[in-house]
Amino acid sequence: MPLARSVTSPASHTEGKRVDVDVFHLDEIPGAMDNMGWTVAPKLMRRWFANPLFRMSQDMREAKARDARGARIDLDSMTLKPEQYDDQILKMEWVLGFERVKKLAFEFIKTPNWKTPNGVDLLRKRLTKQGWKPGKLLPMKLGHMGMGARELDSVCQINRYKHKDPRTHVDDFLGAIGSFTFKIAVVGSASWGPIKGNIFTIKKMGLYIRDTYDFNGEYESLGVWKRSQCLTLLDVAEYVALLIKKDYLTIYKKFSGAVPVFNFNFHQWQDKHHSGGDFIIYSDVFWFDADVTEINLDEY
Template sequence: MNSFQRFTNVPARDAKALRGALFIGFRNRIREKNGRLFFSYEGCSFTDLYGAHIRIQTRTVNMHGKSSSEDIIAIKAKVEAIPGAMRRMGWGVAGELMERWIHSPAWVLPIDWKKEQPLDLSVSHLDQQIVRMGWAMSNPRVRVAMNKLRVNMINGPARKLLHDRLDEGTWGGSHRIEFGNQRNSALQLDRTCQSNFEPLGGDMDTMDDVYGGLGKATLKAALIGHASRDVRTGKIALQVTHAGFYIRDTYDFNDFQYLGTWTTNGVLSKTAMLMNTALDGMVSRWKGEPIGNLFNHDFDTYRRLTGFGGDFVLYSDVHWEPMNLLLALS
């Protein structure tokens, strides 16, 4: 069985992923018509990709619709080569995150977990060790996001959220209570003291360890200190002593997404991927043995065929900064 299919046999969902990722920022596009894919570049007329000899590795099945042992070996080799390629590029955290996914029992993250935190999150579906804020803050994009969050962590919506958290809290007859502490994990802060967030990551970002490991994640801020409630008016104030910054993300492969063109030494640059796709003449210039084009559904195939590949929610540790600020929350 030949594991390579001409690009005209690629599902339209992959064409959509390519439009949104591979060619972003370039004047070109892929479109589907009558079950075939067509490519346009720099104003040229549409050319049938079949004639361009552009290829993508796909899984094949036997005549009974079942995967053969060759299919399992092929997808294992493809997916399990990626963490090593990441490390050769210096993407240590990205490689560790993918290895955690590969070595975990098969499990698919519920779609609503991407935004809402389940109260019964199992430790087997949670990672709080791999991503560290010291590593993240060495990246300029993370530092820019943190500066934005410092400004917005006490804005109007943030104060409203903090008020609601305290108003619904247990005061136990007291008029002064502790509101979080530095011993709390990011997961604990997320449920009790988080005030605001800043989106992190985008398709146009530099391809680096943060890009490969987190993609699009969420940087969050939590404020801790002591809260007081006026005996007569019931108004709540929060004396903030520290601000904690942390990252929350979900590690999954459940959407339609193109993940790049890979070799054993790493991923091709966006420009190289474009040239390789358009001209099919870059293979001789690749550094390392080709692994091929990678899509989210390759990981879904890996999970179905091997019984491994467990999605998970990840939290970083907490970066603390001292503050001395009195917030009137009513």
């Protein structure tokens, strides 16, 4: 992405006007993020640049895999290779520090929003996979609070909430995550009794984020960037309006050095440098007490 700067030569120079070309490299964007005071977004992008070359499939984005016959099955998060995920950078304390995201989280963890027929059915499947059968007298534990999000995702996750970011804020959260999926997992034990039947007793519930760090969608805009910063939404609107008018002189004067960045730029980087790898993000876990203490496994 070249940025051209035209410099007029002194009259004593006979070679005419000199044009200096300053090249803005894609891997300088994390530095601009640092300059704006962002902390998480630059770490995730630097992780992408440091990864070996890898483009995530649509199946993996949707937490799916293919069996030996080519049929789509659920992707077991515990089968991911180390370079295919990161569970260290994103912290729920940081996530919940954004009021708009905190509001979504606390709406989701209310009982009516997560305790659904599909959620109870998935809990039964999780238990069955671990050896539980209806009518089993001895309690059987599922999960524990020492598990991280990736392990919970494999063993105890029962519901999710997908959020499509409206891009009304240009901040560290948009740069790092944007659209994402909240997930809920339960830890506790299943047991049977002659009065209540098959019951799962909740010890704790965990909320976490699963997201994919990839550049799917060739022409999705990732903002207009300079070495020092990303343009604000208002500045981007003006920048685009000037582009439509082909008023390049005003763009040069007001937004010198600014370059629009798209997903395909990262694909071009991969092709040129044979590096840069997509990966799945798992946050740490926000543990909380449920509004209900028991789930009737015979429901629905």
